[in-house]
Amino acid sequence: MTVRWCVSHMLRKKLPLLQSFLLPVSRHVSHLARHQYDVIVVGGGHAGTEAGAAAARVGAETLLVTQKIHTIGALSCNPSLGGVGKGQLVKEVDALDGLCGRAGDWAGIHFSILNRRKGPAVWGPRAQLDRQRYREFIQSELLSTPRLTVLEGSVEELLITEPNPEEPGHHRVTGIRLANGSHSISARSVVLTTGTFLSGSLFVGQTTSPGGRIGDAPSSAGLSHMLREKLGLRIGRLRTGTPPRIVKDSVDLSLAKLHPPDSHPTPFSFLNSHTRCKPEEQLPCHLTFTTPGVERVVRESLHLNCHIQQDTKGPRYCPSIESRVLRFPGRNHQVWLEPEGVTSDLLYPQGLSMTMPPDMQLRLIREIPPMHRAEIHTPGYGVQYDFVCPTQLSPALQVKSTQGLFLAGQINGTTGYEEAAVQGLWAGVNAARWALSMPTVALSRTESYIGVLIDDLVSRGVTEPYRMFTSRAEFRTHLRPDNADLRLTLKGFEEVGCVSSLRHQETLRVRNSLQDALMALQTLTLSTANWRKKLPGIPISETKSTLMTGIDLLQYSDVTFEMLASAFPESLSPYVKFSQRLKIEAVYKPHCDLNKKEIERIQREENMSLPQDIDYFSLPVSLSQEVREILDRVRPSTLGAATRLEGITPAAVVNLLNYVRITEKNKETHRNQQPQKEREQELCANSASLPQ
């Protein structure tokens, strides 16, 4: 029996850390409390853990089945969380009461906000993590989640009903069957989160072996066969890779550039006012660069590197050193030397994913000055895996042709922990709602990065591993890391059911305080002369003689909320703890008001007709080639119809709306001028006929 260890859902109380891994329990699957669940989640990676926890929070009796309990929450590649675009996803998971933000605050050892040169909307909260602590936190949380049972085992097969004759091609999932045995467990819905494990193969040099990650077997072939053959799903293949892990003591970090963390670590979670790691306990990272010797080793080893010779698409934005060198020869590429944990003896060389033979890997790293005498602990390797083309999913992440089957994470063609986590959370929510006979729910592109990611996946699909960027979000000035709680927590509690009342209460308190503070700022309306008297030295031009509110003033880069609070302590000092949030709210207010108006305008203009003779390819407005092709192919008759087309972004709809409105206005002006012209011509003709 492959199932060795099952943790009862009775384990509700949070276990002391570590104790949870050391329970000497060895149980048979028949000891499971039940053989029927509302939801079964397959996989305990970043998608699976969020899915299991979210389904249970919504109220479903949930079973999470994963190959190895001790790898739950494992960081397969880099020990870090967040970053530009990805940090926004972590904040949104947290706003919906998910795990990864709090886990990041617990395990973070180097916190920094990336992209600070740009506006706060596109800042990227990021933390280097202690691998072990991260896993401990996630495992401890899962094992103490009410209504969630965790079971070690490998799922071999999905149980499905034959297609409904009234809906040909439509199956319904009814449960799972475990490998190496006949045990089946029923459920109303199943969430598959098999990551890089579906028909996974590992590559090092010329050696290929089956595996989903080093040390872990791939997902059983039966599952892949089932999805492809029985459910008729379109399956593709992608690849990724990871760098060798380096023995820390063998690296001369004095030859690399020190990269200290932020002096004040910013937590991911809205529930945390500080991180576990105190500023003085944070560990530094180091920056170094490749040399021409690195390029030489890459070229010399190409014929020994089967991963790199294959056509399968890898992550464009996290490429291997082989791809970097071949695409951009002659450059010195950045390599970050990052700690793997507080007590870890290893360094993670970010930027050096590689799949050449291990002896060549050693030669390569020793071409980089701080690593002249470095030792490799574990060689880098590549993995290729099957993914399901995500256009076959609904916005609830449910397979359109199989009722009750949901997919999340790398199985949908994404890359990265954060991308997996948001999908897991949302698939878990919907699987639970489906199982409990509640309507599924969707998030829009205008309210969240989660909505952007899911819409991109299900409407456009993927041709290479998908990762999040802020540029993918049309309304990014509104979708900021600082306001994810206001955007999502209230909805998560009131409409979705995945947020605890504790978090809901806290968010209400914050929202009310922010609203009160903004109101107080708005009512502080003074002439510019009076503002200058109150706050000598503020950068308002002396010639400006208009009235200004506190919000207007806060939009100036040199004005802080603290300055205003010191001038008006009675009305503003209660809100000083929200200084940064208020400053950001004020700065983005004009953009957000405009965005809001545009969204409302689109909703109002739903029935506006689109001329059928538009040449979409020559429209003088900003539309991507992809959008032009879709519009040209479908030729929607109204703006509303265009909005609902797969692949049409809200920004494209706004541009289309503006174009049609301006053209209509021009035509109208032309029409109005027409009778005038005709009258003038008539007058001319009449006067010409008059005697001179």
Ligand code: FAD
């Ligand atoms: P995973 O974290 O892979 O988890 C899948 C889980 O499913 C595992 O727990 C597994 O045991 C379980 N499972 C699988 N099949 C079954 C089954 N049949 N029954 C029961 N349990 C099952 N991301 C980046 O952003 N950048 C990178 O450079 C990068 N490099 C990577 C390199 C490697 C070698 C690997 C392995 C991953 C890399 N990743 C990278 C990807 C990152 O690890 C994933 O994006 C992320 O872990 C995906 O989360 P997930 O939950 O979808 O899947």
